[in-house]
Amino acid sequence: MATNKNTVRDTLTHLVGFDTVSRNSNLDLINWVEDYLQNLGARCKRVPSADGKKTNFYATLGPMNPGGLVLSGHTDVVPVDGQNWSSDPFTLREDGGRYYGRGTCDMKGFIACALVAAPGFAKAKLTRPVHFAFSYDEEVGCIGAPSLIAAIRRDLPPPAAVIVGEPSDMHVVSAHKGQNSYLVKVHGKEAHSSLPHHGASAVMAAGLLMAELSAIADDLRTSADPHNPFDPPYGTLTIGLVKGGTAVNIIAKDCEFRWDLRLLPSDDCAAIEERFIQKVRAVEAQMRQTAPEAQIFFERQTSAPPLTAEPQSAAEHIARLLTGDNDSRVVSYTTEAGHFQQAGFPAVICGPGSIEQAHKPDEYVQISQLDLCLKTLQKLPQHLLN
Numbered sequence: 001m002a003t004n005k006n007t008v009r010d011t012l013t014h015l016v017g018f019d020t021v022s023r024n025s026n027l028d029l030i031n032w033v034e035d036y037l038q039n040l041g042a043r044c045k046r047v048p049s050a051d052g053k054k055t056n057f058y059a060t061l062g063p064m065n066p067g068g069l070v071l072s073g074h075t076d077v078v079p080v081d082g083q084n085w086s087s088d089p090f091t092l093r094e095d096g097g098r099y100y101g102r103g104t105c106d107m108k109g110f111i112a113c114a115l116v117a118a119p120g121f122a123k124a125k126l127t128r129p130v131h132f133a134f135s136y137d138e139e140v141g142c143i144g145a146p147s148l149i150a151a152i153r154r155d156l157p158p159p160a161a162v163i164v165g166e167p168s169d170m171h172v173v174s175a176h177k178g179q180n181s182y183l184v185k186v187h188g189k190e191a192h193s194s195l196p197h198h199g200a201s202a203v204m205a206a207g208l209l210m211a212e213l214s215a216i217a218d219d220l221r222t223s224a225d226p227h228n229p230f231d232p233p234y235g236t237l238t239i240g241l242v243k244g245g246t247a248v249n250i251i252a253k254d255c256e257f258r259w260d261l262r263l264l265p266s267d268d269c270a271a272i273e274e275r276f277i278q279k280v281r282a283v284e285a286q287m288r289q290t291a292p293e294a295q296i297f298f299e300r301q302t303s304a305p306p307l308t309a310e311p312q313s314a315a316e317h318i319a320r321l322l323t324g325d326n327d328s329r330v331v332s333y334t335t336e337a338g339h340f341q342q343a344g345f346p347a348v349i350c351g352p353g354s355i356e357q358a359h360k361p362d363e364y365v366q367i368s369q370l371d372l373c374l375k376t377l378q379k380l381p382q383h384l385l386n
Helices: 008-017 027-039 104-123 145-155 202-223 269-287 314-323 337-342 367-377
Strands: 043-048 055-061 069-074 093-095 098-100 130-135 161-164 178-187 236-244 254-263 295-304 347-349 364-366
Touching: 008 027, 008 104, 008 367, 027 043, 027 055, 027 104, 027 130, 043 145, 055 104, 055 145, 069 104, 069 337, 098 104, 098 367, 104 130, 104 364, 104 367, 130 145, 145 337, 161 314, 161 337, 178 202, 178 269, 202 236, 202 254, 202 269, 254 269, 269 295, 314 347, 314 367, 337 347, 364 367
Parallel strands: 069 130, 069 161, 161 347
Antiparallel strands: 043 055, 055 130, 093 098, 098 364, 178 254, 178 295, 236 254
């Protein structure tokens, strides 16, 4: 049973103890969080996945007035399979001023701080609310966020700003790249390798498509402004998975591959997709000269929009008031902040820990970062009283 007197360590111990790797359910964690916030008087709502095995969650402390602040985090974590951990990744361990465990940095540390700050929000005579928004399946393509944000738009008075607590060393981050992932399946026709004109090689067709993607990647690199603040300072395209063929002496009937696209806010995703589609059509037509049944299937599987800097937004204003950080920063990783912004909610990133520790064995967060995060969040009521 959660209590209102939990420390950050106690709360983070509970959160890390829930194995919410994206392939698993997050319902036990949400049950615990919901119980905790309901005990504080929060109004809570779930937005479940289609199969009911996972759920988004949002809750409100304070009056149901417009102009509130959303504290956003994701509940899922990346797998630990094949990683060499020094201790149980789902048991919090303290050592050398750090808390170790899967999700300590990305991003249960922020969620723990938000929950520990919540009793202060409940006691304050707020005139504008604090909303908590916790999603599922962020790590596999921000899958849960769209339905969560749609529910917030439908059911809550419009919030003025969103702080997404991804690890940023408690600095304010104003922009990030977008990320899309794609699946390509090529279906050809088998034949003996001595008679390639009797078939249509799916592997060789896939090679032509991958060559086009390589050319697009080169164009993204050479056409970008080398002085822009991102690292690297251009959009990137990588092919991460390829499988196909049966044997070296058989013209391959099937081949599939997956590719990843991470674009600057200024890049034109639709134009890149259209360029690739034109190549798909050309290669498919070529295959059908010897195999009329040949087909190429192309699908965008995940999509997370970029976050574009809005220096005058309410999110920038309140985040800088809370942190005292007035520098301009961007990151190359992708978060749910772009989804919030796309839905009309100004957003920034600001959370404890370094992204360099995320997804690694022996993931950790500095305790000093959590202390700073909690102190920062505890300042919120004074900014939501007028």
